[in-house]
Amino acid sequence: MTHFDAAHPLLADALEKRGFTAMTDVQSAVLAEGCAGRDLLVSAQTGSGKTVAFGLSVADQLLDEDADSDLPSRPAALVITPTRELALQVKAELDWLYAETGLVLASAVGGMDIRTERRVLSGRVDLLIGTPGRLVDHLNRNSFSPDHLRAVILDEADEMLDMGFREDLETLLKAAPEQRRTLMFSATVPRTIAALARRYQTEAVRVETISAEEQHKDITYQACSVRPSDRQNAIINLLRYHDDTKAVIFCATRASVSYLSTRLANRGLSVVALSGDLNQAARNQAIQAMRDGRARVCVATDVAARGIDLPHLDLVIHADLPRTADVLLHRSGRTGRAGRKGTAIIVVPDNSYRKTQKLLQMAGITAEWGNAPDADAIRARDDERILTNPDLIEQADEAEASLQAQLADSFTAHQLALALIRQHRRDMAAPEELGEAAEPNMAYAAKTYRWFSLSAGKGQDMHVRGxxxxxxxxxxxxxxxxxxxxxxHAESHVGIADTAVDGFLARLKGDGRLSDDITVQEIDSPVVPEGREKKKHDRKKSFQPGRKPRGAGKWHPDDKADRPKRSGPKKERSWQDDSRPSGPKKSGPRHADKTGSGPKTSGPKRPGPKSSGPKPSGPKKSSLKQPEANRSDQTLSIRKKPGKSGRPQRPGKPKQGGFKPVRRKSSR
Incomplete structure (x- = not known):
């Protein structure tokens, strides 16, 4: 009991019965003397025992003699978690921890019957665990009173903010008494969590038991480069290669979860799905199937990446790249928990190499790069499992001894070995064939080329595509x-990347022939066709921000006076020429003279075609006609002759080529 002296005696007994031999770093840190009764902001890696840590920390508030334990609907502590699965898992952990204390624990999560929860909350409840939305719903219904809360714990606080629960969290924190303890636990502490802590915590103690060097030290990270079309086939081969382990596959969308889980089930794998499309009962069944061994593979969205503890989980596969480095860490943290070793594999399409490298760099992770296992590697791994099968060296019991003797007398050792091999391979799904992916380290590296001359050109009807x-x-x-x-004309010069030259030369025939009539010869440099460089030079360059366009800054208004004058007489014209008609300027082709040499007229809009009705009586406006004196120096527009109907045609260009002009509708 020397390891649990700082814990409450009843909780120390529960830890010993559970098989604990020592407390983890975060559990010891929250029980230090400087943290007793203080607000805490704790960051620790996933799988480090944070649930037991805050259970030990709030024991004094829950088991104190002054606590009102017998009051109905007045819990003394509130635990808020981001997901339903995590809330139920936290309640299960705290149930065995407080089993000998006589405290009553209750949960309130979405997807459950709210009437049943209200009946439970109407009685005595000492510790309430739930999700933000459902807790706010009970608070609005007066299902419980927050007036007697002595501690509020936020588990995975950063995830709750990312999921949009800020308003609900603030509602619950404002409703709690000011004289309370507020504990925030998370694997990371971004700026949003720090701002929330400054607002709702009082002189909080910062507890950090994680370092960049030791983060996920029990997890081996691997990155498999695949072609984008082979991503799902690569996942199937990874599961076949790690056939004896439990695995969680993370996808980005619920549709991807549904499709991938269906395909894996069709391949004979025991798989369950976990996403927001399922109701709470189905999600609980999926997690329970993984815990009791009925399912070996769980395909999930990020809803399962926070806090879910699946025992003996050895493999995590990232089918889709995580959005952020924090999501990568929390996904991978489902394995390598409580001192166990685990493997996290990132399936990387060869066109996402840079994005993956940046993500790993931001997370402070070094991954082993390679290709997904192919069919030959999987079959070799299957043969290795047969040779290391523990049943081959175990002794037979009495019920098996007689059948063992009959088989040994009836068949030879070679026949029995062949039967064992066929039986083992018959139960396994066939591996998928994968295409050759690009080398991860060379996917975006600068390439150097070697030049070759091929004895075929335009004269032999050779083109680039062929x-x-x-x-x-x-x-x-x-x-x-x-x-x-x-x-x-008679040859072609081709550049081939340095890394592909050896394979290209190996495919040539003995005399350096690529085909019967094409020979290949290596050259030092190519001969560029005439005009090719000029086309490249004259090609219009795309605009680059910050780049000054050509000719910019070469002209100044003062340079206008320095320009050479044009030859010939220059016509001086004042801006207020009396020959110009007064009035508003009209624009458009119908208001300009068709020859472009006559002055523009002002006045009302030209009337359209004549109507057959009677003309309105009244005096004519003088502004419709120009004086004869003003027309003497003008070029007259050519008017078309009236048609057969007798109507005058509109002014326009003369009829050309015998085409009938199209009559336009007049705009009014």
């Missing part, structure tokens, strides 16, 4: 490894 097909087909070169191609 030459590229020849190189990728018979030459075995990837399209990404083919550089510039220069076609000449």
């Amino acid at each position: 030459l590229l097909s020849l190189l990728t087909g018979r030459g075995g070169v990837k399209r990404a490894d083919v550089g510039d191609i220069h076609l000449h």
Whole structure:
């Protein structure tokens, strides 16, 4: 009992009965003398025993003689968690911890019958565990009174803020008495959590038991580079390669969870799904199936990444890249808990190499890069399992001895070994064939090229597409490894990446032939076709921010006076020319002279085609006609002759080529 001296005696007995031999770092830190009765802001890695830690920390408030334990609907402590599964898991942990204390624990989570929860809350409740939304709902219904709360614990506080529970959290914290303890536990403490702590905590003690070097030290990180189309096949091969372990596969969307779990089930794997599409009963059944061994694979969204403890979980697969580094850490933290070793594998499409590298760098993780296991590696692993099968060295019991003797007398050792191999392989799903993925370290690296001359060009009807097909087909070169191609009349010059040259040369025939009529020769540098460089030079460059356009800054208003004058007489014209008509300026092609040489007229809008009705009587406006004197120096517009109908045609260009002009509708 020397290891649990700082804990309450009743809780120390519960720890010993549970098999604890020593407390973890975070459990010892919250029981230190400087933390007694103080507000705490605790950050510790996942799987470090935070649930037991805050259970030990608030024991004095719950088991104190002054606590009103017999009052109905007045809990003394409130535990808030982001998800339903985590709330039920926390309640299960605290049930055995407080089993000998006589305290009453209750839960309030979404998806459960709220009437049953209200009946439970109407009686005595000492410790209430729930999710933010359901707790606020009970608070609004007056199902419990927060006036006697002596401690409020926020578990995975950063996740609750990310999920949009800030308003609910503030409602619960404002409703609690000011003289209370507020404990915030999380794996990370971002700025949002620090701001929340400053607002609702009083002189909080910062407890940090995690370092960047020791974070997930029991987890081995691997990154598998695959082609984007082979991502799901790679997941199946990973599960086959790690066949004897439990695994959790994280996807980004609920649709991906549904599709992938269905495909794995069709391959004969015992799989369950965990996402927001399921009701609470189905989610509880999925977690229980993983805990009791009825299911080996769980396909889940990030709802299961926070706090869920699945025993003997050895493998975590990231089918979709996490959104942030914190999500990566919390996903991977489902394995490697309580001192056990685990493996976290990130499935990386070869077009997401840089994004994955940046994500790992932000999380402070170093991953082992490689390719997903292929069919040959999986079959070799299956054979290794047969040779290391523990049943081969165990002794037979009395019920098996007689059958063992009959088999030994009836069959040879080779026949029995063959039957064992076939039986083992018959029960296993066939591995998937994977395409060759790009090398992860060379996916975005600068490539160097070597040049080759091929004895075929434009004179032999060779074109770029056909030459590229020849190189990728018979030459075995990837399209990404083919550089510039220069076609000449009788030959072609091709650049091939340095990393692909050895494979390309190995595919050539003995005399350096790629085909019957095409020979290959290595050259020092290519001959660029005439005009090719000029086209590249004259190609319009895209605009770059911050770059001054060509010719900018070369002209100044003062330079206008220094320009050379044009030859010939210059017509001086004042801005207020009397020849210009007064009145508003009209725009548009209908108001301008068709020849462009006459002055623009002002006045009312030109009337449209004549109507057959009677004309309105009244004096004519003089502004409709120009004086004869003003027309002497003008070029007259050509008017079209009236048609057969007798109507005058509108002014426009003369009729050309015998085409009938299209009559436009007049705009009014």
